[in-house]
Amino acid sequence: MATSFLGATALDRHEVQLSFDDAVSDPAETPWVFTIGPDASGVDVVVADAVLTSTVLVTVHIETGMSPGEAYTITMNGFVDANGDAIVGFDSFVVPADNVVDRAEWPHGILEALTRAFGQEMQETGGRLTTISTFDYSENDTDLYVESVLGWPTRGAFFVNGRRFRFRGIGDDGRRILNVRADFSQEIAIPRRSLVVLDFTSVEPDDFVAWNLGALP
Amino acid sequence: MFGFGTPDAFLVPSVFDAVDWGFGDVVTEDPIVVLDWGFGDVPVLDPSILLFFATLPDDGGEIVSVQADSWPIVGPYKVQLIQHFTGQEFPDSGVAPGATAPLMVLGTGKVRPRGSPYWCYTDIKPKTQGDNPSIIDPGKILTFVLPVVPPGLYDLVISWGVQIYPPPISDTNPLILTHNFHTAMTAERAIRIIYRNRSLQEWRIRSGFPSHYTVGASLGSLETPLTGPGV
Numbered sequence: 001m002a003t004s005f006l007g008a009t010a011l012d013r014h015e016v017q018l019s020f021d022d023a024v025s026d027p028a029e030t031p032w033v034f035t036i037g038p039d040a041s042g043v044d045v046v047v048a049d050a051v052l053t054s055t056v057l058v059t060v061h062i063e064t065g066m067s068p069g070e071a072y073t074i075t076m077n078g079f080v081d082a083n084g085d086a087i088v089g090f091d092s093f094v095v096p097a098d099n100v101v102d103r104a105e106w107p108h109g110i111l112e113a114l115t116r117a118f119g120q121e122m123q124e125t126g127g128r129l130t131t132i133s134t135f136d137y138s139e140n141d142t143d144l145y146v147e148s149v150l151g152w153p154t155r156g157a158f159f160v161n162g163r164r165f166r167f168r169g170i171g172d173d174g175r176r177i178l179n180v181r182a183d184f185s186q187e188i189a190i191p192r193r194s195l196v197v198l199d200f201t202s203v204e205p206d207d208f209v210a211w212n213l214g215a216l217p
Numbered sequence: 218m219f220g221f222g223t224p225d226a227f228l229v230p231s232v233f234d235a236v237d238w239g240f241g242d243v244v245t246e247d248p249i250v251v252l253d254w255g256f257g258d259v260p261v262l263d264p265s266i267l268l269f270f271a272t273l274p275d276d277g278g279e280i281v282s283v284q285a286d287s288w289p290i291v292g293p294y295k296v297q298l299i300q301h302f303t304g305q306e307f308p309d310s311g312v313a314p315g316a317t318a319p320l321m322v323l324g325t326g327k328v329r330p331r332g333s334p335y336w337c338y339t340d341i342k343p344k345t346q347g348d349n350p351s352i353i354d355p356g357k358i359l360t361f362v363l364p365v366v367p368p369g370l371y372d373l374v375i376s377w378g379v380q381i382y383p384p385p386i387s388d389t390n391p392l393i394l395t396h397n398f399h400t401a402m403t404a405e406r407a408i409r410i411i412y413r414n415r416s417l418q419e420w421r422i423r424s425g426f427p428s429h430y431t432v433g434a435s436l437g438s439l440e441t442p443l444t445g446p447g448v
Contacts, residue, residue: 013444065444069369069410071302094302097367111426112433117278119419130415132437134444147443148412150274174272174368174411175444195437197417 003081005089008074013067013095016060016074023055023082036062036074055082064135064145067173069097127200133160137180137190144177146196157183157202160194166202274413275443277365280319281408283375288355293336294377295398296361301370301406308364316361336396337361371408376401412443 003022010016016036053059066072075090123130129152135145149170157166158177165188169178177196182188190196273279295315298307308316318337321329340356348354359375376398415437423435434440 067369067411068367069300069302097300097303097305097369109431109433111431115422115426115432116276116416116419118422119416120414122418123414123416126418128417130417130437132415132440132442134442148274148414150272150411150414174409193438193442195415195417 002083002085003087005076005079005087005091008091008093010066010072010093010095011059013065014062016062016072016093017053018058018060018074020056020058020081020087024058024087025080025082025084034060034074034076034079036060036066036072065175066095067175068095070095070173127198129198129200131196133190133192133194133196134175136192139182139189142179143171144180144190144196145175146177147175149174149177152177152198153203157199159197159199160190163188164199165190271407272409272411273363275366275368275410276413277363279363281361281363283359283361283373283404284357285359286357288339288357288359289400290339290377291341291353291355292338292359292377293332293396294338294359294361294375295335296337296359297374297376298364298366298371298408299374299403301372307366307371313364316364319360319362366410368410368412370406371410373404373407374401375404415440 003020003024006019006021008016008018060074071092071094073090073092076087079087081087129150131146131148133144133146137144144165144167152170154170155166155168157164159165164183165180166183167177167180170176171178271281273281297310297315299305300307314333314335316337317334318331321331321338323329337359339359342348342354342356344350377396378399379394379396417437420435420437423432426432
């Protein structure tokens with residue numbers, strides 16, 4: 001009788017712990033296959049490595065991270081137990097919303113808040129949306145993981161270290177720029193923590209997503 | 218809608234006044250009378266007419282406008298965000314009763330005084346032919362200030378309502394009203410919070426201050442990653 005999948009629990013934004021009622025196979029010997037995707041915004045398979053915490057516990061590392069406060073579903077897909085029998089099943093879990101600042105007032109110091117406010121105002125008027133990449137982007141990748149795509153258009157171009165890239169979508173989870181390719185056929189990798197600046201001249205007015213309620217008709 | 222049996226003369230200067238709200242309107246000797254508009258009374262606000270879904274930043278401070286075809290009263294309203302999956306309140310009701318209201322400025326340029334920073338109001342409906350000039354009608358836009366909330370999917374809970382305390386028998390003053398926000402409407406999955414943007418200008422401004430001032434990171438590479446350690 002195959003081992004049963006009991007459930008999944010998110011430890012943080014990068015770790016998910018899976019529990020089973022009996023021993024599972026060693027990841028070093030048998031590749032594990034499963035998919036993880038957010039419930040709210042469709043299928044999103046993310047890169048994952050698994051570590052055998054004990055014979056019945058598996059800790060999955062989600063390298064690209066998950067969105068805090070979001071519900072995800074993990075589905076066993078060709079996962080096997082110690083006897084080589086297939087384990088099937090799925091479970092949903094909610095990623096903890098850690099680093100929560102629950103205060104009624106602005107959480108920063110007064111000067112920091114002022115400089116941030118000035119900077120954000122100037123950014124909005126100057127049209128230079130800026131974010132930071134959170135995961136290495138290699139030449140053959142399609143999606144670039146960033147901190148935020150808040151207010152970004154659904155297509156356009158951006159600069160990283162003076163190099164221009166085009167993109168054809170933004171992720172519903174607010175953390176990805178989709179279908180990225182380098183301009184002028186340059187194949188260039190983007191290391192994590194790179195500054196990503198929107199090329200405002202590449203954007204058509206209709207490509208912006210209304211992100212403030214006041215902008216709705 | 219004030220319910221079956223409501224006097225139709227509409228001698229009603231405002232919804233808070235002590236009038237007969239119709240058949241079924243609660244009449245009790247209980248010193249605290251919850252406002253009930255009678256049989257057939259339904260909350261005026263229909264969630265289906267709320268016109269929004271928004272993506273907003275996690276560091277708060279945005280003035281959010283909620284548009285509806287009609288609001289039951291001008292205010293006050295209490296606005297709270299509830300984490301859709303975990304049920305966690307933002308702001309925590311033990312810390313603050315709700316999101317704060319934006320400051321409103323009078324025509325004179327002075328800030329309009331308010332009963333509580335947590336009482337939010339709609340705009341005022343412009344008068345049209347047939348409107349009673351002595352009544353202030355609610356407009357279509359309710360505004361509140363987004364609190365600091367972690368990324369995630371949020372339900373928006375908007376509540377309003379009053380309690381009526383009958384005056385002492387010997388007192389000729391009208392009923393005493395307090396706001397108890399007993400009527401609530403929830404718009405599920407109304408707001409998605411994601412991380413904030415960065416700002417080149419912010420770092421440039423900070424680099425102009427003396428280093429011993431607490432202004433935060435002056436370079437992008439010095440910023441703390443928003444998505445946590447290991448990123």
